[in-house]
Amino acid sequence: MFLPLLIPLLLIPIFAHAENFPHVEHHDPMVIDTQLSLSQLVDLTLEKYPDSQWLDSLENEATAIKQRGDSWFSGSAQAFYRFQEASSLHLHYNDATVQVPLWNLGQRDAQQRIGDKAQVDSAMQATATKWRVAGLIRAALWDISLQELRLQQATADTLIAEQLVNDVKRRVQAGDLAEMDSLLAQTELLNKRSMQTLAEAEVMHARKRYSSITQSTKVPANFQESLSKTKEIEQTHPALQAINSQIERKQAELDALQLVGSGQSSVVVGINSDRYSAGKNGKEVSNNMESLNIGITVPFGGEKHLAPQTAALNVELNKLRADRDQLFRDLEQNHHEAEHNLQVNQAELAILNELKTVAEKHLKMTQQSFSVGEIDLIDLLKIQSQTKLAVLTAKERAVIVQRDFAFYNQAVGVMP
Numbered sequence: 001m002f003l004p005l006l007i008p009l010l011l012i013p014i015f016a017h018a019e020n021f022p023h024v025e026h027h028d029p030m031v032i033d034t035q036l037s038l039s040q041l042v043d044l045t046l047e048k049y050p051d052s053q054w055l056d057s058l059e060n061e062a063t064a065i066k067q068r069g070d071s072w073f074s075g076s077a078q079a080f081y082r083f084q085e086a087s088s089l090h091l092h093y094n095d096a097t098v099q100v101p102l103w104n105l106g107q108r109d110a111q112q113r114i115g116d117k118a119q120v121d122s123a124m125q126a127t128a129t130k131w132r133v134a135g136l137i138r139a140a141l142w143d144i145s146l147q148e149l150r151l152q153q154a155t156a157d158t159l160i161a162e163q164l165v166n167d168v169k170r171r172v173q174a175g176d177l178a179e180m181d182s183l184l185a186q187t188e189l190l191n192k193r194s195m196q197t198l199a200e201a202e203v204m205h206a207r208k209r210y211s212s213i214t215q216s217t218k219v220p221a222n223f224q225e226s227l228s229k230t231k232e233i234e235q236t237h238p239a240l241q242a243i244n245s246q247i248e249r250k251q252a253e254l255d256a257l258q259l260v261g262s263g264q265s266s267v268v269v270g271i272n273s274d275r276y277s278a279g280k281n282g283k284e285v286s287n288n289m290e291s292l293n294i295g296i297t298v299p300f301g302g303e304k305h306l307a308p309q310t311a312a313l314n315v316e317l318n319k320l321r322a323d324r325d326q327l328f329r330d331l332e333q334n335h336h337e338a339e340h341n342l343q344v345n346q347a348e349l350a351i352l353n354e355l356k357t358v359a360e361k362h363l364k365m366t367q368q369s370f371s372v373g374e375i376d377l378i379d380l381l382k383i384q385s386q387t388k389l390a391v392l393t394a395k396e397r398a399v400i401v402q403r404d405f406a407f408y409n410q411a412v413g414v415m416p
Contacts, residue, residue: 028217049133141220150199240327262303339411
C-alpha cells in the first residue's frame with residue numbers, strides 16, 4: 001500500500017514550513033524532536049496531567065487498606081486505668097484493663113481482598129487515564145498535521161497568485177490584456193492572502209491545543225501508527241478493565257461488610273489490686289489482694305443497623321454495573337464509526353488521487369491556452385482554483401486516512 005511511503009514525504013514539508021507566518025505576528029513555536037516517540041510523549045504528558053494526583057491518592061489508599069487487612073486486630077486497642085482511694089478506710093484500689101477488638105470469622109481475609117482489589121483498581125485507573133490521554137494527544141497531533149498542510153497549500157496558492165499578478169501586469173503593459181484582468185488578478189491574490197492568514201490562525205489554535213494538553217512544545221518527528229488487527233471491543237480494553245476493577249472492589253467491600261454482622265467481638269484483660277488496712281480490737285488489720293480478669297464482649301442484634309450501609313453499597317455496585325453496560329455500548333459505537341470512517345476515507349483517497357491527476361493535466365492545458373490568448377483570465381483562475389482544491393483535498397485525505405489508523409487504534413483500546 002502506498003500510504004506508508006506517502007505520509008512521511010507529506011509530513012516533512014508541513015513541519016518544515018510551520019515557522020513561516022508572514023501575516024500573524026503571534027505564533028506558538030513547535031520543536032520537532034527526533035528522539036521523542038509517541039509512547040514517550042504519552043508518558044511525559046501523564047506525569048503532568050491533572051489526574052496524576054488522583055492516581056497517586058488511589059495508590060496510597062490501596063496501600064493503607066492492605067496494611068489494615070494485614071493487622072492482627074480489627075481495630076485499635078483501648079486501655080483503661082482507674083485508681084480509687086478512701087482515706088478513712090485506708091482503701092487503695094487499682095484497676096488496669098486492655099480491650100482488643102477481634103476479627104470476625106473470615107473478616108480479615110475479606111479485608112485483605114479489598115486491599116488486593118484496591119491495588120488492581122489503582123493500576124487499572126492509571127491505565128485507563130493513560131488511554132484517554134493518548135486519545136487527546138493523537139487527535140491534537142493529527143489536527144496540527146491537517147492545519148499545517150492547509151497552511152502549506154494556502155502559502156503555495158499565494159505564491160502562484162503573486163506570480164500571476166506579475167505576469168498579468170507585464171501583459172497589460174504589452175497590450176495583450178486589459179486593465180480589468182490586472183484588477184481581477186489582484187483580487188485573486190488578496191483572496192489567497194486572506195485564506196493564508198486564516199490558515200495561519202488555525203495552525204496557532206491547533207498548536208495551542210497541543211501544548212495545553214501535553215504542557216510541551218516538542219512534537220515527535222514520527223507519530224504514525226500501524227493499523228491494529230483487533231476487530232472488536234475486547235474485555236482487555238482499558239476503559240472496560242477500569243470499570244470492572246471498580247465493580248470487583250465494590251463487591252469485595254460488600255462481602256466484607258456483611259461479615260461485620262452485629263459488630264466486633266473484643267477480648268478484655270485486666271489486673272485489679274486492692275489494698276485495705278483498718279484497726280480492730282486495738283490491732284491493725286490489713287488485706288492485700290491481686291487479681292487477673294479475662295473477659296470477652298460479643299455484640300448482637302446489629303444487623304438492622306448495618307442494613308443501610310449494605311443497601312448503599314448495593315446501590316453503588318448496581319450503578320457501576322449499569323455504567324459498564326452503557327460504556328460497552330458506547331465503545332462499540334465508537335469502534336463502528338472509526339472502522340466506517342477508515343473504510344470510506346480509504347475509498348475516497350483512491351478517487352481523489354485520480355481526480356487530482358486529471359485536474360493537474362487540465363490546468364496544464366489551460367495555462368498553455370491562456371499563454372497564447374485562447375482563453376480568458378477568469379477561465380484560467382477558475383480551473384486553477386479547481387485544481388488546487390483537488391490537490392489539497394487529495395493530500396488532506398491521505399493525512400486523514402493515517403489519522404484514522406490512530407483513531408481506530410484508540411477506539412479498540414490499543415496504546416501507542
